[in-house]
Amino acid sequence: MPPLRTPQLHFENAVGRLLEHPDGYAVFAYKPGKRRLADLQALLTRTRTLLERQQWHRMLGDQRLMAPFTAEESAWIVDYWLDAAYQRPGGLYGAVVLAHDVFARLSMDQVMHEARASALTYRLFENEENAAAWLRQLA
Template sequence: MQPTASARLYFENNAGRLLEHADGYVVFQYHPGKRNLADLQALLTHTSNLLNRNQWHRLLGDQRLMSPFTEEESAWIKTYWLDSSLQRPGGIYGAIILAHDVFARLAMNQVMHEAKASALTYRLFETEETAVAWLRQLR
Protein backbone atom coordinates (compact mmCIF):
# COMPACT_ATOMS: atom_id res chain seq x y z
CA MET A 1 0.00 0.00 0.00
CA GLN A 2 1.42 3.34 -1.05
CA PRO A 3 0.25 6.59 0.59
CA THR A 4 -2.90 7.81 -1.14
CA ALA A 5 -5.56 10.42 -0.58
CA SER A 6 -7.09 8.00 1.95
CA ALA A 7 -3.80 7.20 3.74
CA ARG A 8 -1.21 9.75 4.84
CA LEU A 9 2.38 8.96 5.83
CA TYR A 10 2.91 9.49 9.56
CA PHE A 11 6.35 7.94 10.19
CA GLU A 12 8.95 5.88 8.34
CA ASN A 13 12.35 4.36 9.11
CA ASN A 14 14.40 1.32 8.06
CA ALA A 15 12.02 -1.12 9.80
CA GLY A 16 8.83 0.08 8.13
CA ARG A 17 6.30 2.84 7.91
CA LEU A 18 3.06 4.04 9.46
CA LEU A 19 0.15 5.54 7.60
CA GLU A 20 -2.92 7.29 8.98
CA HIS A 21 -5.91 5.93 7.10
CA ALA A 22 -8.88 8.27 6.58
CA ASP A 23 -11.22 5.48 7.73
CA GLY A 24 -9.76 5.79 11.25
CA TYR A 25 -7.05 3.18 11.58
CA VAL A 26 -3.27 2.85 11.51
CA VAL A 27 -1.57 1.07 8.62
CA PHE A 28 1.67 -0.54 9.83
CA GLN A 29 3.90 -1.83 7.01
CA TYR A 30 7.15 -3.71 7.48
CA HIS A 31 9.97 -3.07 5.02
CA PRO A 32 11.84 -6.12 3.70
CA GLY A 33 15.25 -7.09 5.02
CA LYS A 34 17.03 -6.97 8.36
CA ARG A 35 16.02 -4.45 11.00
CA ASN A 36 17.84 -3.15 14.02
CA LEU A 37 16.07 -3.19 17.36
CA ALA A 38 16.10 0.60 17.78
CA ASP A 39 14.27 1.09 14.47
CA LEU A 40 11.63 -1.50 15.37
CA GLN A 41 11.19 0.07 18.81
CA ALA A 42 10.74 3.51 17.25
CA LEU A 43 8.22 2.21 14.73
CA LEU A 44 6.14 0.45 17.38
CA THR A 45 6.37 3.40 19.79
CA HIS A 46 5.12 5.73 17.05
CA THR A 47 2.30 3.24 16.40
CA SER A 48 1.20 3.53 20.03
CA ASN A 49 1.47 7.31 19.89
CA LEU A 50 -0.63 7.48 16.71
CA LEU A 51 -3.32 5.21 18.14
CA ASN A 52 -3.45 7.26 21.34
CA ARG A 53 -3.36 10.65 19.62
CA ASN A 54 -6.31 9.78 17.40
CA GLN A 55 -8.08 7.61 20.00
CA TRP A 56 -8.18 4.79 17.47
CA HIS A 57 -8.63 1.11 18.22
CA ARG A 58 -7.89 -0.42 14.82
CA LEU A 59 -4.65 -1.40 13.12
CA LEU A 60 -3.85 -2.93 9.72
CA GLY A 61 -0.54 -4.77 10.08
CA ASP A 62 1.01 -5.47 6.69
CA GLN A 63 3.64 -8.14 7.26
CA ARG A 64 3.89 -9.34 3.64
CA LEU A 65 7.52 -8.20 3.24
CA MET A 66 8.56 -8.77 6.86
CA SER A 67 11.68 -10.74 7.81
CA PRO A 68 11.48 -13.05 10.83
CA PHE A 69 11.81 -11.42 14.25
CA THR A 70 15.11 -11.84 16.05
CA GLU A 71 15.02 -13.20 19.61
CA GLU A 72 15.76 -9.69 20.89
CA GLU A 73 12.88 -8.21 18.86
CA SER A 74 10.49 -10.93 20.01
CA ALA A 75 11.37 -10.37 23.66
CA TRP A 76 10.87 -6.60 23.40
CA ILE A 77 7.55 -6.94 21.57
CA LYS A 78 6.20 -9.35 24.20
CA THR A 79 7.45 -7.60 27.31
CA TYR A 80 7.00 -4.00 26.31
CA TRP A 81 4.76 -3.41 23.35
CA LEU A 82 2.05 -6.05 23.67
CA ASP A 83 1.88 -6.02 27.46
CA SER A 84 2.01 -2.28 28.07
CA SER A 85 1.71 -0.10 24.99
CA LEU A 86 -1.64 -1.47 23.90
CA GLN A 87 -3.34 -1.42 27.31
CA ARG A 88 -6.23 0.90 26.58
CA PRO A 89 -9.94 0.80 27.29
CA GLY A 90 -11.59 -1.40 24.68
CA GLY A 91 -8.26 -2.80 23.51
CA ILE A 92 -6.88 -2.77 19.97
CA TYR A 93 -8.14 -4.72 16.97
CA GLY A 94 -5.49 -5.78 14.49
CA ALA A 95 -6.01 -7.15 11.01
CA ILE A 96 -2.71 -8.80 10.13
CA ILE A 97 -1.78 -9.53 6.50
CA LEU A 98 0.47 -12.57 6.68
CA ALA A 99 4.12 -12.48 5.65
CA HIS A 100 5.20 -14.20 2.44
CA ASP A 101 8.19 -15.67 4.34
CA VAL A 102 7.13 -18.80 6.24
CA PHE A 103 9.75 -18.18 8.96
CA ALA A 104 8.39 -14.66 9.51
CA ARG A 105 4.90 -16.17 9.90
CA LEU A 106 6.20 -18.65 12.46
CA ALA A 107 8.04 -15.93 14.39
CA MET A 108 4.93 -13.74 14.57
CA ASN A 109 2.77 -16.69 15.67
CA GLN A 110 5.25 -17.55 18.41
CA VAL A 111 5.33 -13.96 19.71
CA MET A 112 1.54 -13.77 19.84
CA HIS A 113 1.25 -17.20 21.47
CA GLU A 114 3.76 -16.29 24.17
CA ALA A 115 2.35 -12.81 24.88
CA LYS A 116 0.87 -12.99 28.34
CA ALA A 117 -1.75 -10.26 28.72
CA SER A 118 -2.15 -8.62 25.38
CA ALA A 119 -4.98 -6.19 24.78
CA LEU A 120 -4.63 -6.91 21.06
CA THR A 121 -7.45 -8.83 19.41
CA TYR A 122 -6.27 -9.86 15.99
CA ARG A 123 -7.17 -11.90 12.94
CA LEU A 124 -4.84 -13.15 10.24
CA PHE A 125 -5.51 -12.58 6.54
CA GLU A 126 -3.93 -13.56 3.24
CA THR A 127 -5.08 -10.42 1.40
CA GLU A 128 -5.34 -6.72 2.10
CA GLU A 129 -8.94 -6.64 0.85
CA THR A 130 -10.20 -9.18 3.39
CA ALA A 131 -8.21 -7.56 6.21
CA VAL A 132 -9.64 -4.11 5.44
CA ALA A 133 -13.17 -5.54 5.16
CA TRP A 134 -12.85 -7.00 8.67
CA LEU A 135 -11.57 -3.68 10.09
CA ARG A 136 -14.49 -1.81 8.53
CA GLN A 137 -16.94 -4.09 10.36
CA LEU A 138 -15.45 -2.96 13.68
CA ARG A 139 -16.38 0.72 13.54
Template structure:
Protein backbone atom coordinates in the same frame (compact mmCIF):
# COMPACT_ATOMS: atom_id res chain seq x y z
CA UNK B 1 -11.88 11.00 -9.68
CA UNK B 2 -12.58 9.77 -6.19
CA UNK B 3 -13.49 12.12 -3.36
CA UNK B 4 -12.20 9.64 -0.80
CA UNK B 5 -9.86 11.33 1.68
CA UNK B 6 -6.24 10.37 1.19
CA UNK B 7 -4.26 8.45 3.76
CA UNK B 8 -1.38 10.32 5.34
CA UNK B 9 2.12 9.16 6.20
CA UNK B 10 2.62 9.43 9.97
CA UNK B 11 6.16 8.06 10.35
CA UNK B 12 8.78 6.26 8.29
CA UNK B 13 12.22 4.79 8.89
CA UNK B 14 14.45 2.05 7.46
CA UNK B 15 12.24 -0.67 9.01
CA UNK B 16 8.83 0.45 7.82
CA UNK B 17 6.07 3.02 7.43
CA UNK B 18 3.04 4.02 9.47
CA UNK B 19 0.03 5.39 7.60
CA UNK B 20 -3.08 7.01 9.03
CA UNK B 21 -6.01 5.67 7.02
CA UNK B 22 -9.10 7.87 6.55
CA UNK B 23 -11.38 5.00 7.64
CA UNK B 24 -9.99 5.26 11.18
CA UNK B 25 -7.10 2.81 11.57
CA UNK B 26 -3.33 2.69 11.24
CA UNK B 27 -1.47 0.75 8.58
CA UNK B 28 1.95 -0.55 9.58
CA UNK B 29 4.05 -1.70 6.63
CA UNK B 30 7.24 -3.61 7.37
CA UNK B 31 10.09 -3.30 4.88
CA UNK B 32 12.03 -6.39 3.76
CA UNK B 33 15.38 -7.33 5.20
CA UNK B 34 16.99 -7.32 8.61
CA UNK B 35 16.03 -4.64 11.11
CA UNK B 36 18.16 -2.58 13.45
CA UNK B 37 16.69 -2.89 16.98
CA UNK B 38 16.59 0.82 17.83
CA UNK B 39 14.88 1.66 14.52
CA UNK B 40 12.44 -1.21 15.10
CA UNK B 41 11.60 0.06 18.59
CA UNK B 42 11.20 3.62 17.24
CA UNK B 43 8.77 2.40 14.56
CA UNK B 44 6.56 0.59 17.06
CA UNK B 45 6.77 3.39 19.63
CA UNK B 46 5.40 5.73 16.95
CA UNK B 47 2.59 3.22 16.27
CA UNK B 48 1.49 3.42 19.93
CA UNK B 49 1.72 7.23 19.92
CA UNK B 50 -0.35 7.44 16.72
CA UNK B 51 -3.08 5.25 18.25
CA UNK B 52 -3.32 7.60 21.22
CA UNK B 53 -3.13 10.74 19.11
CA UNK B 54 -6.09 9.61 16.98
CA UNK B 55 -7.88 7.70 19.73
CA UNK B 56 -7.92 4.65 17.45
CA UNK B 57 -7.74 0.97 18.41
CA UNK B 58 -7.07 -0.80 15.08
CA UNK B 59 -4.00 -1.56 12.99
CA UNK B 60 -3.63 -3.24 9.62
CA UNK B 61 -0.19 -4.86 9.93
CA UNK B 62 1.38 -5.63 6.56
CA UNK B 63 4.03 -8.27 7.19
CA UNK B 64 4.11 -9.66 3.64
CA UNK B 65 7.73 -8.58 2.98
CA UNK B 66 8.88 -8.84 6.59
CA UNK B 67 11.89 -10.84 7.79
CA UNK B 68 11.38 -12.98 10.93
CA UNK B 69 11.47 -11.21 14.27
CA UNK B 70 14.80 -11.60 16.05
CA UNK B 71 14.76 -13.07 19.57
CA UNK B 72 15.39 -9.56 20.97
CA UNK B 73 12.51 -8.07 18.92
CA UNK B 74 10.23 -10.93 19.95
CA UNK B 75 11.03 -10.49 23.65
CA UNK B 76 10.58 -6.71 23.55
CA UNK B 77 7.25 -6.92 21.71
CA UNK B 78 5.92 -9.68 23.98
CA UNK B 79 7.04 -8.29 27.34
CA UNK B 80 7.06 -4.55 26.81
CA UNK B 81 5.57 -3.05 23.66
CA UNK B 82 2.35 -4.99 23.15
CA UNK B 83 1.20 -4.90 26.81
CA UNK B 84 2.01 -1.16 26.87
CA UNK B 85 0.20 -0.49 23.56
CA UNK B 86 -2.88 -2.38 24.77
CA UNK B 87 -2.99 -0.97 28.31
CA UNK B 88 -1.86 2.62 27.68
CA UNK B 89 -2.72 3.34 24.04
CA UNK B 90 -5.96 1.42 23.48
CA UNK B 91 -4.69 -1.07 20.89
CA UNK B 92 -7.45 -3.70 20.49
CA UNK B 93 -7.55 -5.11 16.95
CA UNK B 94 -4.77 -6.17 14.59
CA UNK B 95 -5.48 -7.47 11.09
CA UNK B 96 -2.22 -9.07 9.96
CA UNK B 97 -1.32 -9.64 6.32
CA UNK B 98 0.87 -12.69 6.81
CA UNK B 99 4.49 -12.78 5.79
CA UNK B 100 5.65 -14.59 2.68
CA UNK B 101 8.61 -15.89 4.73
CA UNK B 102 7.58 -19.01 6.67
CA UNK B 103 9.94 -18.19 9.56
CA UNK B 104 8.41 -14.71 9.85
CA UNK B 105 4.97 -16.37 10.05
CA UNK B 106 6.22 -18.65 12.80
CA UNK B 107 7.69 -15.77 14.81
CA UNK B 108 4.35 -13.92 14.55
CA UNK B 109 2.49 -17.04 15.71
CA UNK B 110 4.80 -17.23 18.74
CA UNK B 111 4.05 -13.59 19.57
CA UNK B 112 0.28 -14.17 19.31
CA UNK B 113 0.47 -17.23 21.58
CA UNK B 114 2.66 -15.46 24.15
CA UNK B 115 0.30 -12.46 24.38
CA UNK B 116 -3.11 -14.14 24.16
CA UNK B 117 -3.94 -13.05 27.74
CA UNK B 118 -4.07 -9.37 26.67
CA UNK B 119 -7.33 -7.55 25.84
CA UNK B 120 -6.40 -7.62 22.19
CA UNK B 121 -7.40 -9.62 19.09
CA UNK B 122 -5.18 -10.55 16.14
CA UNK B 123 -6.56 -12.10 13.00
CA UNK B 124 -4.37 -13.18 10.07
CA UNK B 125 -5.18 -12.79 6.39
CA UNK B 126 -3.58 -13.72 3.08
CA UNK B 127 -5.25 -10.82 1.21
CA UNK B 128 -5.82 -7.17 2.05
CA UNK B 129 -9.53 -6.86 1.15
CA UNK B 130 -10.87 -9.34 3.74
CA UNK B 131 -8.43 -7.95 6.33
CA UNK B 132 -9.85 -4.46 5.87
CA UNK B 133 -13.44 -5.71 6.00
CA UNK B 134 -12.79 -7.54 9.27
CA UNK B 135 -10.89 -4.60 10.81
CA UNK B 136 -13.64 -2.10 9.99
CA UNK B 137 -16.31 -4.43 11.45
CA UNK B 138 -14.62 -4.34 14.90
CA UNK B 139 -16.23 -1.98 17.39
Protein backbone atom coordinates in the same frame (compact mmCIF):
# COMPACT_ATOMS: atom_id res chain seq x y z
CA MET C 1 -18.04 7.87 -7.85
CA PRO C 2 -16.51 9.26 -4.61
CA PRO C 3 -12.77 9.87 -4.61
CA LEU C 4 -10.55 7.16 -3.15
CA ARG C 5 -9.63 7.73 0.46
CA THR C 6 -5.90 7.19 0.64
CA PRO C 7 -3.88 6.81 3.82
CA GLN C 8 -1.48 9.61 4.74
CA LEU C 9 2.14 8.92 5.65
CA HIS C 10 2.75 9.57 9.34
CA PHE C 11 6.25 8.11 9.84
CA GLU C 12 8.81 6.08 7.93
CA ASN C 13 12.16 4.52 8.75
CA ALA C 14 14.33 1.57 7.69
CA VAL C 15 11.86 -0.93 9.20
CA GLY C 16 8.67 0.29 7.58
CA ARG C 17 6.01 2.91 7.03
CA LEU C 18 3.26 4.09 9.37
CA LEU C 19 0.15 5.50 7.73
CA GLU C 20 -3.00 7.16 9.04
CA HIS C 21 -5.98 5.63 7.28
CA PRO C 22 -8.96 7.98 6.78
CA ASP C 23 -11.27 5.18 7.98
CA GLY C 24 -9.82 5.62 11.47
CA TYR C 25 -7.02 3.10 11.88
CA ALA C 26 -3.25 2.92 11.71
CA VAL C 27 -1.46 0.98 8.98
CA PHE C 28 2.11 -0.14 9.39
CA ALA C 29 3.87 -1.95 6.59
CA TYR C 30 7.19 -3.68 7.14
CA LYS C 31 10.00 -3.30 4.62
CA PRO C 32 12.08 -6.34 3.66
CA GLY C 33 15.44 -7.17 5.21
CA LYS C 34 17.13 -7.24 8.57
CA ARG C 35 16.21 -4.64 11.16
CA ARG C 36 17.93 -2.79 13.95
CA LEU C 37 16.01 -3.14 17.20
CA ALA C 38 16.05 0.63 17.71
CA ASP C 39 14.35 1.14 14.33
CA LEU C 40 11.65 -1.43 15.13
CA GLN C 41 11.11 0.19 18.52
CA ALA C 42 10.78 3.61 16.88
CA LEU C 43 8.19 2.38 14.37
CA LEU C 44 6.07 0.56 16.92
CA THR C 45 6.35 3.36 19.48
CA ARG C 46 5.15 5.85 16.87
CA THR C 47 2.28 3.46 16.08
CA ARG C 48 1.30 3.35 19.74
CA THR C 49 1.50 7.14 20.00
CA LEU C 50 -0.65 7.59 16.89
CA LEU C 51 -3.28 5.17 18.21
CA GLU C 52 -3.39 6.97 21.56
CA ARG C 53 -3.45 10.48 20.06
CA GLN C 54 -6.28 9.63 17.65
CA GLN C 55 -8.03 7.42 20.24
CA TRP C 56 -8.08 4.60 17.71
CA HIS C 57 -8.41 0.93 18.62
CA ARG C 58 -7.72 -0.57 15.21
CA MET C 59 -4.59 -1.19 13.18
CA LEU C 60 -3.53 -3.07 10.09
CA GLY C 61 -0.09 -4.69 10.14
CA ASP C 62 1.21 -5.52 6.67
CA GLN C 63 3.86 -8.17 7.23
CA ARG C 64 4.08 -9.43 3.63
CA LEU C 65 7.71 -8.31 3.19
CA MET C 66 8.77 -8.77 6.82
CA ALA C 67 11.80 -10.80 7.84
CA PRO C 68 11.42 -13.07 10.89
CA PHE C 69 11.57 -11.42 14.30
CA THR C 70 14.76 -11.95 16.26
CA ALA C 71 14.54 -13.21 19.84
CA GLU C 72 15.36 -9.70 21.08
CA GLU C 73 12.61 -8.15 18.92
CA SER C 74 10.08 -10.75 20.04
CA ALA C 75 10.87 -10.13 23.70
CA TRP C 76 10.49 -6.36 23.30
CA ILE C 77 7.19 -6.70 21.43
CA VAL C 78 5.74 -9.01 24.10
CA ASP C 79 7.16 -7.23 27.16
CA TYR C 80 6.62 -3.64 26.09
CA TRP C 81 4.44 -3.14 23.04
CA LEU C 82 1.73 -5.74 23.61
CA ASP C 83 1.78 -5.04 27.34
CA ALA C 84 0.82 -1.46 26.49
CA ALA C 85 -2.09 -2.78 24.39
CA TYR C 86 -3.31 -4.69 27.45
CA GLN C 87 -3.48 -1.42 29.40
CA ARG C 88 -5.65 0.34 26.77
CA PRO C 89 -9.32 0.69 27.70
CA GLY C 90 -11.22 -1.41 25.19
CA GLY C 91 -8.08 -3.17 24.01
CA LEU C 92 -6.75 -3.13 20.49
CA TYR C 93 -7.84 -4.83 17.26
CA GLY C 94 -5.24 -5.84 14.73
CA ALA C 95 -5.66 -7.16 11.20
CA VAL C 96 -2.41 -8.83 10.15
CA VAL C 97 -1.58 -9.45 6.51
CA LEU C 98 0.64 -12.52 6.66
CA ALA C 99 4.28 -12.52 5.64
CA HIS C 100 5.34 -14.33 2.48
CA ASP C 101 8.31 -15.82 4.39
CA VAL C 102 7.30 -18.94 6.33
CA PHE C 103 9.87 -18.23 9.06
CA ALA C 104 8.44 -14.74 9.52
CA ARG C 105 4.99 -16.30 9.94
CA LEU C 106 6.38 -18.70 12.54
CA SER C 107 8.05 -15.87 14.46
CA MET C 108 4.76 -13.95 14.48
CA ASP C 109 2.97 -17.05 15.81
CA GLN C 110 5.55 -17.34 18.59
CA VAL C 111 5.12 -13.69 19.61
CA MET C 112 1.35 -14.06 19.77
CA HIS C 113 1.63 -17.32 21.72
CA GLU C 114 3.83 -15.58 24.31
CA ALA C 115 1.41 -12.66 24.51
CA ARG C 116 -1.70 -14.68 25.36
CA ALA C 117 -2.70 -12.27 28.13
CA SER C 118 -2.62 -9.31 25.76
CA ALA C 119 -5.73 -7.29 25.07
CA LEU C 120 -4.87 -7.44 21.38
CA THR C 121 -7.61 -9.12 19.39
CA TYR C 122 -6.26 -9.99 15.98
CA ARG C 123 -7.09 -11.88 12.82
CA LEU C 124 -4.75 -13.09 10.12
CA PHE C 125 -5.35 -12.41 6.43
CA GLU C 126 -3.73 -13.32 3.14
CA ASN C 127 -4.46 -9.91 1.57
CA GLU C 128 -4.91 -6.29 2.57
CA GLU C 129 -8.42 -5.96 1.13
CA ASN C 130 -9.88 -8.60 3.46
CA ALA C 131 -7.94 -7.21 6.43
CA ALA C 132 -9.29 -3.70 5.79
CA ALA C 133 -12.84 -5.04 5.37
CA TRP C 134 -12.63 -6.72 8.79
CA LEU C 135 -11.40 -3.49 10.40
CA ARG C 136 -14.27 -1.53 8.80
CA GLN C 137 -16.76 -3.96 10.37
CA LEU C 138 -15.37 -3.07 13.79
CA ALA C 139 -15.93 0.68 13.36
